[in-house]
Amino acid sequence: MYRSLCDFSLGYARKGWHVYPVWSVDEAGVCWCKGDKRHVPPLCPHAGKHPLPSRDLFPSGYRSATVDPHAIRRGWKGTANIGLHPGPSGLIVVDVEAYGLAEWDRLAAVRGQSPTLTAITGGGGRHLFFRKPEGVGRVPSPVGCWPGIDIRADDSGLVLPPSVSGKGAYLWVDSEAPIAVCPQWVLVQGHGRSFSVRFGCE
Numbered sequence: 434m435y436r437s438l439c440d441f442s443l444g445y446a447r448k449g450w451h452v453y454p455v456w457s458v459d460e461a462g463v464c465w466c467k468g469d470k471r472h473v474p475p476l477c478p479h480a481g482k483h484p485l486p487s488r489d490l491f492p493s494g495y496r497s498a499t500v501d502p503h504a505i506r507r508g509w510k511g512t513a514n515i516g517l518h519p520g521p522s523g524l525i526v527v528d529v530e531a532y533g534l535a536e537w538d539r540l541a542a543v544r545g546q547s548p549t550l551t552a553i554t555g556g557g558g559r560h561l562f563f564r565k566p567e568g569v570g571r572v573p574s575p576v577g578c579w580p581g582i583d584i585r586a587d588d589s590g591l592v593l594p595p596s597v598s599g600k601g602a603y604l605w606v607d608s609e610a611p612i613a614v615c616p617q618w619v620l621v622q623g624h625g626r627s628f629s630v631r632f633g634c635e
C-alpha cells in the first residue's frame with residue numbers, strides 16, 4: 434500500500450515525535466529550493482535537508498515542529514521530506530558521519546552502548562536514536578563531540594526516513610528496534626569540552 438511522506442509524518446507524530454516539513458530533491462538530486470540563484474544549475478549545500486518554510490504553520494523550521502495532525506496535513510507540501518526536532522520528542526540523536534563510524538564503534542565498544550533504533554543517512558552515516566533519561570532537562574546540540582560525531586537534541590533538527598536528500602535515501606536499519614536510554618557518556622558531550630552549536634538539519 435502506497436504511503437506518502439505526509440502519511441509517514443503523521444505516523445511519527447502519533448508516536449509523540451515532533452515533525453516539520455523539509456525541502457525535497459528532484460530525480461537528479463537537486464534541491465527544490467533551487468539554491469543559490471547565482472549558479473546555473475542552482476546549488477544548495479544542504480539539498481533535501483533544510484526546513485521548508487510555511488509562514489502560517491511552520492515559520493521557524495524545527496522550532497515549529499508539531500505533533501498536531503491537522504497542522505501536519507495542512508502544512509505538508511507534495512513530496513516534502515520529514516524533519517524531526519528531537520528535544521521535545523524526548524529524544525537525543527547521535528549523528529555519525531560516514532567517516533566517523535569507526536570512531537563511534539570504538540567509543541561504543543570501550544564505554545558501552547545498548548542496541549538502539551538506528552537510521553542510515555543519505556550520506557552513508559548513521560543516526561542513533563536514544564531516549565532522554567528521566568529528569569534530564571534541556572540538551573544542546575554540540576558539533577564535533579568526537580571526529581565525525583555530533584549530537585542532535587534541543588537546538589537542531591534532523592531528517593527522518595524515508596526522506597531522500599541530495600546524497601541519497603534515509604533508511605531504517607530496523608524500524609521496530611527499541612530505543613535505548615541515552616548513555617551517560619554521550620550526555621556529558623565529550624566530558625565537558627567546549628563545542629560550537631549547530632542550528633541546522635542533517
